Amino acid sequence: MAVLPGPSVERPTEPSPEGSPEDRVRAIVAAHRGERGALLPVLHSVKEELGYVDPAVIPVLAAELNLSRADVHGVVTFYEDFRQSPPGRRTVRICRAEACQAVGAADVAERARNRLGVSFGETTSDGEITLDQVFCLGNCATGPAVEVDGRLYGRVTPERLDALLTAEGADA
Numbered sequence: 001m002a003v004l005p006g007p008s009v010e011r012p013t014e015p016s017p018e019g020s021p022e023d024r025v026r027a028i029v030a031a032h033r034g035e036r037g038a039l040l041p042v043l044h045s046v047k048e049e050l051g052y053v054d055p056a057v058i059p060v061l062a063a064e065l066n067l068s069r070a071d072v073h074g075v076v077t078f079y080e081d082f083r084q085s086p087p088g089r090r091t092v093r094i095c096r097a098e099a100c101q102a103v104g105a106a107d108v109a110e111r112a113r114n115r116l117g118v119s120f121g122e123t124t125s126d127g128e129i130t131l132d133q134v135f136c137l138g139n140c141a142t143g144p145a146v147e148v149d150g151r152l153y154g155r156v157t158p159e160r161l162d163a164l165l166t167a168e169g170a171d172a
Contacts, residue, residue: 024049025057029064039065039075043082052083080121080134088123088130092116092165093147097136100143104157108144109133111158115165 019027028045032038042061046053053076062069076082094100094109109120112131116124120133139145142154148164156164 021050021054021057022060025060026064029061039067039072043076043079047082052086055084080132083121083130085123088128090128090149091130091132091147092149093132093134093137094120095135095137095139095143095145096133097140099140100137100145103143105144107158108146108156108161111161115162 025046028049029038029042031045032042035041039061042065043053046057046061050057055073058072058076059069061067062072065072076084092112094105094112096105096109113119116129116131118124118129118131120131123130134147137145137147137152139152139154144154144156146153146156146161146164153160153164
């Protein structure tokens with residue numbers, strides 16, 4: 001029995017860490033060329049590559065994906081994951097969903113804002129820490145949930161948040 005070759009699969013090329021942001025975005029789009037609904041995967045890749053979605057690349061994304069700038073801008077601004085300015089060197093994300101709110105997330109959020117001197121979506125003046133709110137970290141059974149630099153913590157009290165920030169060297 002003869003084995004027929006399967007369809008050829010074009011492997012996406014990795015974006016180059018060099019070049020202008022626009023060139024890097026074009027490489028990312030090329031890696032997703034042909035995917036249906038590629039905008040979200042492209043935006044996630046842009047965020048991973050650049051750290052944020054620079055408003056200057058929105059026209060490039062629109063042109064490359066044959067979308068309007070308004071469509072791309074609407075998606076970028078709708079999802080809190082897609083920030084439009086560089087984040088701090090470190091990130092603190094606090095869950096504000098109902099399950100975490102019911103067990104004290106508001107107190108944790110207040111402590112974070114007071115301690116860091118910023119509101120949600122802002123970065124400390126030294127560029128060190130960005131404070132974000134999210135509406136579920138998937139840790140509902142052990143709320144309030146906080147994510148510090150990608151590491152998830154449960155049952156966080158204001159005092160435990162202080163300890164996490166101090167232990168992580170994130171004291172502002």
